[in-house]
Structures are given as C-alpha cells and as structure tokens.
Amino acid sequence: MADTREVAHIGKSVVIKGELSGSEDLYVDGSVEGTIELKDNRLTVGPNGRVRANINAKGVIVEGKVDGKIAASERAELRPTAVVNGDLSTKRIVIDEGAFFKGAVDPGDSSKS
Amino acid sequence: MGTLDRARDVHIMKWFRSSSGAESASAASGQRLTRRSSGMGELWRTLSTQEGLCVLDIGNTSAKNIQLFTEMGHKVYSEDLLIAATERDLIIEDENGHPTLDVKKFLAENLTYEPGTFDCVLLWNLPDYLEEALVKPVVDRLWSVMKPGGMLLAFFHTRDAGPDAPCYRFHIAGKDSLEMQPMTQHPEFAKRPGRFVGKFRLQRVFANRHIENLFKDFKSIKFFLARDNIREALVVR
Numbered sequence: 001m002a003d004t005r006e007v008a009h010i011g012k013s014v015v016i017k018g019e020l021s022g023s024e025d026l027y028v029d030g031s032v033e034g035t036i037e038l039k040d041n042r043l044t045v046g047p048n049g050r051v052r053a054n055i056n057a058k059g060v061i062v063e064g065k066v067d068g069k070i071a072a073s074e075r076a077e078l079r080p081t082a083v084v085n086g087d088l089s090t091k092r093i094v095i096d097e098g099a100f101f102k103g104a105v106d107p108g109d110s111s112k113s
Numbered sequence: 114m115g116t117l118d119r120a121r122d123v124h125i126m127k128w129f130r131s132s133s134g135a136e137s138a139s140a141a142s143g144q145r146l147t148r149r150s151s152g153m154g155e156l157w158r159t160l161s162t163q164e165g166l167c168v169l170d171i172g173n174t175s176a177k178n179i180q181l182f183t184e185m186g187h188k189v190y191s192e193d194l195l196i197a198a199t200e201r202d203l204i205i206e207d208e209n210g211h212p213t214l215d216v217k218k219f220l221a222e223n224l225t226y227e228p229g230t231f232d233c234v235l236l237w238n239l240p241d242y243l244e245e246a247l248v249k250p251v252v253d254r255l256w257s258v259m260k261p262g263g264m265l266l267a268f269f270h271t272r273d274a275g276p277d278a279p280c281y282r283f284h285i286a287g288k289d290s291l292e293m294q295p296m297t298q299h300p301e302f303a304k305r306p307g308r309f310v311g312k313f314r315l316q317r318v319f320a321n322r323h324i325e326n327l328f329k330d331f332k333s334i335k336f337f338l339a340r341d342n343i344r345e346a347l348v349v350r
Contacts, residue, residue, distance in 0.1 A: 093183065095176035102174075104190045107183040 012048040020053070029064070039073075047081050060090075062099075069103075145284070145292040151337035152266045152345035154289030156233065159264060160185060161288070166232040169258075171239055173296055177284040178235075190226075194251065195280075195296075195313060197223050198244055214246045224251065226258040234259060236267040237283050240327065242313050249327065256330050259350040265331075269319045269344045280313035319344075 007025045010016065014030035021037035028036075029046035034053050036043060042059040045051050049064035060072040062082040070076055072090040080098035087103045095101060160166065164186040170178050171194055182189035198219065207213045234255055240248050255265065268283075281293040296313055319327070321336070321344070328334050328348045337345040 093179065095174060095179060097176065099176070100174055100193070100196075101179075101191050102193065104188055105179055105183055106188045107186060 010049075012046075045082075054086075145294045146281075147286060148291050148293055148339070148341060148343075150289055150291050150345060151339070152268075152335075152347045153285065153291060155335075155347055156264055156266055157288040160187070160233065163232075167230055167260075168233045168235070169226075169231045169255075170235045172235070172237050173282040173294075175282065175284050177286075177292070181285055190231075192223065194223055194239060194247075195242055198247055214244055216246055216250050219247060220250055220254055224254045224258060228257050229260045231259045232263050234263065234265040235283075236265055238268045238270075238281065240267060240319065241270050241315055241317065242280055243316065245316065252327055253330070256350060261332075261350055263350040265328075265348040265350065267324075267346045267348065269324060269346065270315060271318070271338070271342045271344050273318055274315055274342070276314060278315060280315070 007027050008022060010026070010028045010030045010032065012029045016030070016032045016034070018034045019037065020026075020032060020034060023038075023041060025042045025044070026036070026038055027044045027046060028049045028051060030048070031050045032053055033051075036051070036053050036055045036057065038055075038057040040058050042061070043055060043057040044061040045064045045066055047063045049066075051064070051066045052068060053066075054069045054071075055066070056071045058073050059075045059077075060070050061077045061079065062070075062084055063079040064081070065083045066086060068086045070084065070086060070088045070090070072088075074090070075092045075094070076088055076090040077094045078084055078096060078099035078101060080096045082096075082099040082101070084100065085102045088101070088105045090105075093105060160168075160182075166187045168182050168187050168189045170182075170189060170191050173193055173196075174191055179189055179191060203215050203219055204212050205215045205218075236255070240252070243251065259265065279295040282296045284292040284294060286292045324336075324344070324346055325334060328346070331348045331350055333349045335347045337347070339345060
C-alpha cells in the first residue's frame with residue numbers, strides 16, 4: 001500500500017534559520033539552522049540538504065549533511081551519501097556503506113535529544 | 114597558486130596515491146578479507162562480559178562495528194582521524210616560512226572528549242598511516258581520554274608493505290575475527306577544492322622499541338605477532 005502521508009518539502013534553494021516544528025513528515029533539501037522538532041513524524045534530509053540543528057523526530061533519514069544531535073525515537077538511517085557530525089540516539093540505527101559519521105551512538109538513550 | 118597552496122596539495126598528495134597495476138585483487142574489487150586477531154580475542158573477553166562500556170572506534174565509519182557495540186549494550190563513538198588529518202586548513206607556515214602541520218588545531222577539532230571517557234579504544238592501523246607530527250600527540254590525547262585500566266588495540270606493520278599496499282578498514286566479524294576492507298574516500302570530502310582522491314599510503318614501520326616508547330605512559334603493553342606481518346599491540350591505560 002502506498003504511503004499517502006503528507007510530506008512538507010523544503011527545496012534546495014530555501015534557507016531557514018530558527019525553530020522548525022510540525023506534525024507532518026518533512027523533507028529538507030535546503031539549508032536549516034536551529035532546531036527541528038517532529039516528535040511524531042519523520043524527517044528526511046535530502047542529498048542537497050544542509051542541516052545545522054539538533055533534531056528530534058520519530059524517524060530520521062539522512063542523505064545529505066547534518067551537524068547536530070539526532071534523536072530518533074524509532075529509527076535513524078544514514079544513507080551512503082550522508083555526512084553526520086553529532087551524537088545519535090535511537091532505538092534502531094541503519095548505516096549504509098559509504099556514510100560518514102562522527103559522534104556517539106548510545107543504545108539506551110532514545111528518549112533524549 | 115601560492116607556495117602554501119602548493120604545499121597543501123603536496124601534503125594531500127603525499128597521503129594519497131593513485132592505484133597502479135600492482136594493486137591487489139581484493140583492494141581493486143573492494144572485497145573484504147578476513148583475518149584472525151589475537152588482540153581482538155583478548156579485548157572481546159572484556160567487551161562481551163561487561164555492559165555499558167564506552168568504546169572509541171577510530172577509522173572510516175563502520176556500520177558493522179557500531180551495530181555490534183550497540184547490540185552489546187555499549188556506547189560507541191566513531192571518529193575518522195585519517196580523513197581529519199587531510200584537511201587543507203591544517204597546513205600552516207612555521208617561523209621560517211616552511212609549511213608545517215597545525216597540531217594544535219588538529220587536537221582542538223578532534224578527540225575532544227572529557228578525561229577518562231573510554232573503556233576501550235580501537236586505534237587499528239592509524240599510527241602506521243598518520244602524519245608523523247600527529248602520531249605522538251594523538252596517543253597522548255588518547256591516554257588522557259581513556260579510563261585507568263582501559264584497553265587500546267593497535268596494529269603495526271612489521272615490514273614495508275610497498276607503495277601500492279592498500280590501507281584497510283577493520284570490521285569486527287566475531288570474537289577474534291576481523292574483516293579488512295580497503296579504505297575509500299567519502300564523496301563529500303573528495304569534492305573539496307585541491308583534494309587528490311586516491312589511496313592512503315603506509316608512512317612508516319615501527320620497531321618494537323618505538324611502539325613501546327610511543328605508549329610509555331601507559332601501564333602495560335602486550336604484543337601478538339601475526340603471520341600476515343602485522344604486530345598487534347594490546348595496551349592498558
């Protein structure tokens with residue numbers, strides 16, 4: 001069955017500075033600086049995405065660059081083109097071959113950001 | 114292009130060599146080799162019998178290692194010092210105008226942890242491949258961020274493997290088993306201006322006494338000599 005959830009999209013030319021929060025899935029292919037709060041939703045950082053923020057979401061998929069802490073209450077995925085500098089706390093982590101990660105992964109820390 | 118820019122490019126090229134026809138088949142194909150590690154076997158005893166340890170894995174991001182340690186209930190830190198050491202901005206001029214490495218900057222940006230953080234450090238083959246000026250400072254920093262009694266595993270070549278020998282990344286495959294994967298460069302870092310994309314080159318071959326001297330501030334060191342011309346060192350903080 002196709003995933004028909006609404007997804008908000010930040011295009012690659014868009015630059016956002018500040019607190020970003022919402023109650024729908026978010027796809028970021030632009031630049032975000034600040035904090036991202038999507039407690040019950042999924043964040044995807046696209047291949048052009050540049051995020052300098054602490055992230056708190058249900059699920060996080062990274063294809064671009066993230067500088068900041070990632071707290072994913074369910075799952076975090078780092079795709080092959082991901083560059084992540086920051087700690088990761090999640091129940092389940094998937095790191096694809098080729099992803100770059102610098103930081104700590106704490107298996108028992110999924111509730112904190 | 115100025116002298117400093119040329120020096121930076123030479124510095125980067127010194128670290129990377131393009132592949133030649135003599136490259137081993139496994140390195141060319143990216144295939145992983147398996148090797149038995151006595152040092153890892155000893156370390157495994159600690160890792161598998163205690164929970165909640167803090168582990169530092171130095172090298173290319175290894176999803177396998179991260180998954181292994183988190184499933185064992187440990188907190189794992191991943192840091193690629195070899196890639197970090199190739200940053201162009203690390204090259205500065207000394208008082209005579211000669212290019213040199215900014216060791217202070219390197220240590221200000223890497224291995225920045227609280228003293229006594231780590232129970233275990235996997236240094237792998239880093240000392241064999243790291244720029245000379247960084248080797249001792251990195252080991253000294255590791256001493257300070259390790260807990261007393263913490264263990265460090267390092268691998269050293271016992272003879273020169275030749276200019277085309279691949280630099281391997283190690284993935285833990287079992288209690289005393291490692292997978293060796295030829296190291297590659299992440300495309301993000303290959304994009305940066307002036308960077309030369311190729312392979313890391315063996316910088317030196319340590320003699321036993323040099324290894325002992327390198328870790329002289331540590332409590333003890335135990336060597337394991339393997340048939341593949343690798344000397345494993347298990348060091349206790």
